[in-house]
Amino acid sequence: MEMFLMMFISFYMFMLGNMIYSSKRKHLLVVLLSLEFMVLSLFFFLMIYLINIDYEFYFLMIFLVFSVCEGALGLSILISMIRTNSNDYFQSFNLLM
Template identity: 45%
Template sequence: MAILSVFSFVPLVSFFCGVSAFVSGRKHLLNTLLSLEFIMLSIFWFVATLVANLGADCYFLLFFLTLAACEGALGLALLVSIVRSHGNDNFSGFSVLQC
């Protein structure tokens, strides 16, 4: 039972580290996207350990992994679009009123 608690504790710690990185550093869009991917990976790791301990099917994990990949692809597409239109990914150079 001690191994189960360690395998459940590590993804939770990594989740909170990802959330703190997401909240603290908002200078570059790429850093924000990387912290979001880290959060998704830690949630996937936590759910995978729970599903493995319950002995259930892993179809939900494949669905979750597919959604995480789609989120990553959408974020990279937005990053490329912003870099092409504005020249960089600094948040300080963006204006809310500008399209």
Template identity: 45%
Template sequence: MMNFSLLMVFFSVIMIFCGLWSFISYNKHLLNSLLSLEFMMLGTFWLMSMEVSSVGAEIYVSLFFLTLVVCEGALGLSLLVMIVRSHGNDFFKSFNFLEC
């Protein structure tokens, strides 16, 4: 019989790889890429919090990581809003990086 913490670690690793797979394969929209990055970070946070709690160490490192993930998400959403306002959509193929 599998241990519960081992099962949670397995699910968090599966979450990370599913997020990575969706980031690599579904790159048509910027919003899909941002959501898959957030899903990978959620899996990483879950894995890190399970490992830190099993060791018995302080959880402050996980909270610091969660703070950085929230800042990354806010930066990604602000870039998405800026791109949609300037280009009209979030398709990667419609971006022309040579124009300013």
């Protein structure tokens, strides 16, 4: 019962992050924060699942490495976008330039 509750909480966190991602898509910073929130909820779910089946946690380390790389790439895109456009609105970002 306890595992089911924790899995439900992680699923709820993922859906909340998904809702924020789809509703607040004008600013790049909010999009990146909601993506990181979804990654944390997936990490929480994987941790609960691996504890439940008595598996090793090496996969979690690989998952964390990839999520850190994703976060660093998102921050570098945000910084370059702010330097060129002086804001983080998607509407002012012209892809044809």
